[in-house]
Amino acid sequence: MRPSQPLYDALAPGYEEHFAVPHRRAYDDLAWERVAALLPPDGPVVDAGCGVGRWARRLLDLGHPVTGVEQAPGMVAELRRRPPGPGFTLVEGSMTEVTLPATAGAVLAMGSLQYTADPERAVAHLAGWLRPGGVLAVLVDSLMGLVLELLGVGRHDEALERLARRRGVWRSAGHAADLHLLDRARLEAAFAAAGLVGVRSAGLLVSAAPLGRAGLTGRLATDRNALLAVERRLGDEPVLADAGKQLLVTGRRPPT
Template identity: 75%
Template sequence: MRPSRPLYDVLADGYEEHFAVPHRRAYDDLAWEQTVALLPEPPDRIVDAGCGVGRWARRLRSRGYEVTGVEQSPGMIAALRRHPSDPGFTLVEASMTDAQLPPDAGMVLAMGSLQYTDDPEAAVAHLAGWLRPGGVLAVLVDSLVALVLELLRDGREEEARHRLTTRRGVWRQHGREADLHLLDRARLEAAFTAAGLTDLRTRGLLVTATPLGRDELTRRLTTDREAHLDLERHLLESPLLADTGKQLLVTGRRRGPAGPAPE
């Protein structure tokens, strides 16, 4: 697989604006809403694996959490360090599969980063190892099913067959390309189960993206954003529609009582 780090290096300076695009802002906000509902009590420790420029880390710090960010892209790290230092934030400069962290986190997040690892199942097990009993792992990835349906809608049958067969995708930005795993609900939930996680739930974010198309989705998010997000919030509650969401958000809990946050 072609690594994602060079692509993220060139994205770093404008990464905040990258999420101002209506559909990205929409799935990011939906993922945040769903994740907040599972957060432990502050000041528990949260690990943000693939923290980028610290967008989510800063939100978590504003709520009183201790945050450990894991990031391997030099460009992202440089952009992150341009923000004021924060004693409640610790940066680990490593890939999420190489970083070694203690098993004491109340939540581990991998928002868009798991799909770029060489072995997603091994990565899920590695991330789950950072949780304390009762801690939650939350992973956000691109959906295989949604992409295949999108390609079929657009008349790109050969590429749809190729993506479905290889279960690999390509992300292109600013002249750079990175390969990624295209994942589905069944494979992700199997990985979570194998890692010893329970209380699994998979939500499809932006279920309307494929049937509406980018232009119509953007129009709706621009003209009446809250009404459309209310529809998306209703759709993401259906397990039947999970794989049709543009993004899959999977959560699971490490066995054992949650208990108080470690001192």
């Protein structure tokens, strides 16, 4: 797999603006709502693959100390230029190699797990940072969501290739990074194998494929609140999880 680090280095200076794009802002906000509802009332949170600290700032605003794990030098430079705030600790390194104590009330991997060499191993590693009762939340690009989107625009051969290989590629800023395309069954099995319980999956932006990119962008521009209200209800149906543009999976370490 082509590593994601060069791409994220290139994106780092304008990464905040990257999430001003309507569909990214929408699934980011939907993911935040669901994750925030699962956070413990207090205690530390680990943001694995924290980027420039977008989620860290939200977590700090809620009063959580945050440890951000990041390996891309460009992202690290932005974090040092504009720190998320008091209570933030940066750990430079790969989320699959860094060692942290099992004290976190929550561990979040928002858009980072899919770039790891072995997602199952990475889930087990991240789960090891949780204290008893702590929650792990992972957000990834959805395999089925991408396949449906490609079929909708007539890119049938690419859709079938992605379905067969379970791999995708993100091209931006003159770079390309390979990623795993994951589905609900694989991620839920990884969570269970890591000893997590209460595992749930939610599809975010289930309407992306039927509306198409232009239709989705138009609805978000003209009637965002109504569309997100529908998306919240769709996200409550686990059977629709794989149809989302993004897939959010959560689970807890059993209490002792």
